[in-house]
Amino acid sequence: MAQIKPRTLSGFMELLPARQVQFDRMVETLRKTYSLYGFTPLDTPAIEASEVLLAKGGGETEKQIYRFTKGDSDLSLRFDLTVPLAKYVALHTGDLTFPFRRFQIGKVYRGERAQRGRFREFYQADIDVIGDGSLDIINEAEIPSIIYKTFTALGLKRFQIRVNNRKVLNGLFEILGLKEQAGDVMRTIDKLEKIGPEKVKELLVNEFSVPAATADQLLELLSTADPMAALNALKGQNELFDRGVEELSTVVNYMSAFGVPAENYQVDLTIARGLDYYTGTVYETAMLDHPEIGSICSGGRYDNLAEYYTNKQLPGVGISIGLTRLFFVLEDQKYLNDDLLTAPADVLVLPMTQDLSPAIALATQLREAGIRTQLYTENKKFKQKIGYADKLGIPYVIFLGEDEVKEGKAAVKDMATGEQLTQSVEEAIDRIRAGLAQRAEGTPIRDPHN
Amino acid sequence: MAQIKPRTLSGFMELLPARQVQFDRMVETLRKTYSLYGFTPLDTPAIEASEVLLAKGGGETEKQIYRFTKGDSDLSLRFDLTVPLAKYVALHTGDLTFPFRRFQIGKVYRGERAQRGRFREFYQADIDVIGDGSLDIINEAEIPSIIYKTFTALGLKRFQIRVNNRKVLNGLFEILGLKEQAGDVMRTIDKLEKIGPEKVKELLVNEFSVPAATADQLLELLSTADPMAALNALKGQNELFDRGVEELSTVVNYMSAFGVPAENYQVDLTIARGLDYYTGTVYETAMLDHPEIGSICSGGRYDNLAEYYTNKQLPGVGISIGLTRLFFVLEDQKYLNDDLLTAPADVLVLPMTQDLSPAIALATQLREAGIRTQLYTENKKFKQKIGYADKLGIPYVIFLGEDEVKEGKAAVKDMATGEQLTQSVEEAIDRIRAGLAQRAEGTPIRDPHN
Numbered sequence: 001m002a003q004i005k006p007r008t009l010s011g012f013m014e015l016l017p018a019r020q021v022q023f024d025r026m027v028e029t030l031r032k033t034y035s036l037y038g039f040t041p042l043d044t045p046a047i048e049a050s051e052v053l054l055a056k057g058g059g060e061t062e063k064q065i066y067r068f069t070k071g072d073s074d075l076s077l078r079f080d081l082t083v084p085l086a087k088y089v090a091l092h093t094g095d096l097t098f099p100f101r102r103f104q105i106g107k108v109y110r111g112e113r114a115q116r117g118r119f120r121e122f123y124q125a126d127i128d129v130i131g132d133g134s135l136d137i138i139n140e141a142e143i144p145s146i147i148y149k150t151f152t153a154l155g156l157k158r159f160q161i162r163v164n165n166r167k168v169l170n171g172l173f174e175i176l177g178l179k180e181q182a183g184d185v186m187r188t189i190d191k192l193e194k195i196g197p198e199k200v201k202e203l204l205v206n207e208f209s210v211p212a213a214t215a216d217q218l219l220e221l222l223s224t225a226d227p228m229a230a231l232n233a234l235k236g237q238n239e240l241f242d243r244g245v246e247e248l249s250t251v252v253n254y255m256s257a258f259g260v261p262a263e264n265y266q267v268d269l270t271i272a273r274g275l276d277y278y279t280g281t282v283y284e285t286a287m288l289d290h291p292e293i294g295s296i297c298s299g300g301r302y303d304n305l306a307e308y309y310t311n312k313q314l315p316g317v318g319i320s321i322g323l324t325r326l327f328f329v330l331e332d333q334k335y336l337n338d339d340l341l342t343a344p345a346d347v348l349v350l351p352m353t354q355d356l357s358p359a360i361a362l363a364t365q366l367r368e369a370g371i372r373t374q375l376y377t378e379n380k381k382f383k384q385k386i387g388y389a390d391k392l393g394i395p396y397v398i399f400l401g402e403d404e405v406k407e408g409k410a411a412v413k414d415m416a417t418g419e420q421l422t423q424s425v426e427e428a429i430d431r432i433r434a435g436l437a438q439r440a441e442g443t444p445i446r447d448p449h450n
Numbered sequence: 451m452a453q454i455k456p457r458t459l460s461g462f463m464e465l466l467p468a469r470q471v472q473f474d475r476m477v478e479t480l481r482k483t484y485s486l487y488g489f490t491p492l493d494t495p496a497i498e499a500s501e502v503l504l505a506k507g508g509g510e511t512e513k514q515i516y517r518f519t520k521g522d523s524d525l526s527l528r529f530d531l532t533v534p535l536a537k538y539v540a541l542h543t544g545d546l547t548f549p550f551r552r553f554q555i556g557k558v559y560r561g562e563r564a565q566r567g568r569f570r571e572f573y574q575a576d577i578d579v580i581g582d583g584s585l586d587i588i589n590e591a592e593i594p595s596i597i598y599k600t601f602t603a604l605g606l607k608r609f610q611i612r613v614n615n616r617k618v619l620n621g622l623f624e625i626l627g628l629k630e631q632a633g634d635v636m637r638t639i640d641k642l643e644k645i646g647p648e649k650v651k652e653l654l655v656n657e658f659s660v661p662a663a664t665a666d667q668l669l670e671l672l673s674t675a676d677p678m679a680a681l682n683a684l685k686g687q688n689e690l691f692d693r694g695v696e697e698l699s700t701v702v703n704y705m706s707a708f709g710v711p712a713e714n715y716q717v718d719l720t721i722a723r724g725l726d727y728y729t730g731t732v733y734e735t736a737m738l739d740h741p742e743i744g745s746i747c748s749g750g751r752y753d754n755l756a757e758y759y760t761n762k763q764l765p766g767v768g769i770s771i772g773l774t775r776l777f778f779v780l781e782d783q784k785y786l787n788d789d790l791l792t793a794p795a796d797v798l799v800l801p802m803t804q805d806l807s808p809a810i811a812l813a814t815q816l817r818e819a820g821i822r823t824q825l826y827t828e829n830k831k832f833k834q835k836i837g838y839a840d841k842l843g844i845p846y847v848i849f850l851g852e853d854e855v856k857e858g859k860a861a862v863k864d865m866a867t868g869e870q871l872t873q874s875v876e877e878a879i880d881r882i883r884a885g886l887a888q889r890a891e892g893t894p895i896r897d898p899h900n
Contacts, residue, residue: 003505003757003758003759003760003761004501004502004505004758004759005759006502006536006537006540006541006756006759006760007499007502007537007541008494008495008498008537008541009495009497009498009499009523009525012495012497013495014493014494014495014538015493016542016545016546017490017492017546017552020490020491020492020493021490021491023493024491024493035794035822036817036820036821036822036823037817037822037823037824038794038795038798038822038823038824038825039794040467040470040471040794041467041470041471041474042467042470043464043465043470043473043474044458044464045458045459045462045463045464045571046496046557046571047459047462047516047559047570047571048458048459049457049459051454052454052456052457055453055454066497066518066520066525067518068516068517068518068519069518070516070561071561073459075459075516086456087456087457087458088456088464090456091456091457091458092466095466096466096467097838097841097842099828101794101824102467102794107496109497111520111521120497121495121496121497131828134828134829135828136827136828136829138806138825138827139827142825149817254806254807254810257806257807257810257811258810258814259814306456307453308453308454309453309454309455309456310453310456311453344485344488344489344490344551344552345488348488356588356704356707357704357707360704360707360708361707364708364709367486367487367599370486371486372485372486372487372488373486373487373488374487374488374551375588375592377586377588377589378549378581378584378585378586379584379586388547391547392547
């Protein structure tokens with residue numbers, strides 16, 4: 001038969017079984033954490049009408065999109081979970097209760113140039129709180145605590161949540177007379193970490209006609225050790241700015257009440273998060289030992305989620321984790337906790353009798369006790385059977401011969417210690433459960449720098 | 451601003467929040483059940499190279515496929531989870547351990563004509579056991595017990611697993627001298643339930659030149675009350691047939707050892723499951739009160755999973771549940787258990803103090819106890835706040851005023867009974883946990899016919 005060489009497209013993550021278990025464990029941790037904060041799970045189609053998905057239009061997004069026709073329909077694969085959320089909320093407004101808190105973990109598609117660590121199909125894990133007309137500032141203060149809790153639950157330690165406020169930035173540009181160049185200035189200061197203050201000043205002055213003294217004032221403010229004090233000192237000149245400082249103060253003040261330790265957050269006036277969407281608090285999250293990776297969880301407050309679909313004002317605040325890329329980085333940098341079980345089963349039952357009924361009954365009993373059990377009946381040599389459990393990391397093997405069946409017992413081997421005991425099924429269940437509980441201690445990630 | 455009317459494509463399921471929780475609960479039940487039997491979770495890309503996905507080629511599939519180009523690449527959305535599994539196993543053979551037991555629950559795409567209850571994007575929930583060169587018959591006997599366990603865990607009662615064997619059918623056609631017309635005959639007897647035996651005989655005789663006596667013999671066999679006895683009576687004439695009867699006997703004999711009650715399975719000689727893929731045991735599953743729905747879980751044994759990609763012989767056995775369609779039917783026929791909680795949170799905390807720190811601390815304590823908690827801080831009237839919990843079905847509301855804060859207590863209202871108690875946080879946690887445990891009793895489905 002003519003055969004096709006099997007391959008997986010580049011830019012598409014496809015994991016081997018043990019890694020997939022680790023990925024799923026991260027997803028499960030996110031689901032659980034988001035649920036603890038009262039977010040409801042949502043799922044929307046991966047395909048939408050292009051007209052709907054591209055209502056906002058323009059930009060990089062449109063170039064990267066997977067767009068095609070089927071019959072008469074112009075269709076596109078979603079490139080994020082925010083636009084489908086906007087559509088969902090606009091479409092189902094009457095059926096939703098506001099504030100509407102939802103999480104969504106799903107695949108999105110971007111036909112980016114393929115390169116190491118960049119994916120064309122990737123999971124995003126988003127949460128958003130959508131208000132109907134208005135939304136209390138407390139929501140903006142709670143979000144960083146969810147980010148903190150999420151990464152802590154995953155097992156990451158050396159990370160920092162960076163917080164800023166778009167009203168502060170926009171007000172500041174008005175105070176400094178830079179309103180016209182606001183976009184250019186923001187894009188330039190965004191490069192601060194990468195190219196340094198001198199180069200930024202040069203660009204501001206030479207490219208965007210910022211007076212040298214103003215550039216100095218701006219750069220000093222951005223690098224101050226106590227940004228809140230510096231901002232408070234500038235109050236009273238611009239209404240928008242004052243409101244922004246007020247909001248930022250509230251967010252910062254409540255953050256410790258929400259349990260975020262001081263070393264895990266920082267006000268960072270260089271953070272802007274794009275130009276035209278966010279209107280209040282904005283967030284980025286850095287891995288302290290891997291600044292090169294950029295933000296691993298970003299988002300902010302916006303005033304109009306769905307203005308392209310409805311006149312209803314739907315302000316909200318949300319964050320997004322690029323899960324596939326994060327997983328890639330964690331694997332690459334040896335953050336994944338390989339001590340946690342990745343085996344498909346907890347127990348491998350090896351029947352040594354002609355009649356399999358006793359082995360089947362044992363497997364059923366174990367499963368009823370919540371123990372993941374595989375019955376191994378392939379016609380292989382004993383060594384190969386044991387090797388199967390070994391290769392897959394299955395922690396217990398049970399041998400069931402005529403003698404054990406007669407006595408109503410089973411020979412249970414702990415594959416890690418090699419200890420083999422002949423036990424009643426009840427004893428075996430207790431022993432296996434205790435062993436599994438011990439093996440389950442720990443988080444999906446183990447921060448190697450802590 | 452020019453606006454686009456928000457809409458979701460027809461044939462794409464998009465659920466409201468409470469329904470989504472019910473859907474996710476079903477998925478969770480499947481994941482858990484599959485895991486208990488030692489299957490490892492897998493995830494593969496939704497997009498594959500068309501050349502790879504269509505290696506087998508032809509048929510209805512190709513017409514329904516979502517196929518498009520991006521740059522130079524000819525791409526397609528997967529239309530099932532079997533072809534991606536074949537590719538995965540062929541591609542990663544060296545990294546896998548056989549028998550390879552995997553489950554996969556994911557979206558697939560078919561551009562079918564849109565009609566009520568038919569979906570273009572839908573979830574399939576598959577399990578497969580893949581052997582390396584050979585695979586023991588016990589795997590074929592275990593599968594029906596997994597089907598049984600899965601639907602029982604979901605809460606379905608009135609269902610029947612129908613089992614047949616392709617070697618029996620093919621051998622039978624050889625015995626009856628119908629080898630040439632085997633495909634046509636199979637397709638015709640597949641209509642037995644729909645059009646009845648007389649019409650089937652007419653088609654067999656007139657369309658496919660089956661002698662009338664042979665048609666009678668065949669129809670009698672298919673309608674016999676004791677198919678195993680009838681098959682055994684025919685043994686000794688054809689090797690393939692005899693092997694098939696042997697396999698079918700083994701599967702049936704072990705089924706009760708595996709714990710499948712007699713009323714939940716039946717040998718049904720009319721089941722064929724397509725023409726060229728399955729080679730041994732085949733399965734279908736019927737909802738007894740909704741025969742019009744067809745099979746809700748089907749599959750079987752095959753000899754060559756990946757013959758289009760590799761010379762390696764990879765026999766296997768697997769089943770698939772069309773989850774989206776099943777969910778649609780269950781909702782439509784009122785099988786969903788609406789007594790189980792669908793609220794996004796277990797507790798809504800309503801702060802009555804200016805300073806929110808005590809309410810935040812309380813919410814944190816509750817979350818640390820595993821209780822899903824939402825802090826409600828919107829500036830609304832008291833009635834609207836209570837109405838929020840009510841509309842979402844949040845089972846407990848906690849009021850936190852100055853008095854409670856001073857006493858270190860909280861006013862906890864059970865929204866179902868109306869009972870409001872002022873309790874310590876520990877007491878509240880115990881009460882809420884007990885209430886939630888009670889509310890969690892029950893299965894995702896409640897069979898209305900039992």
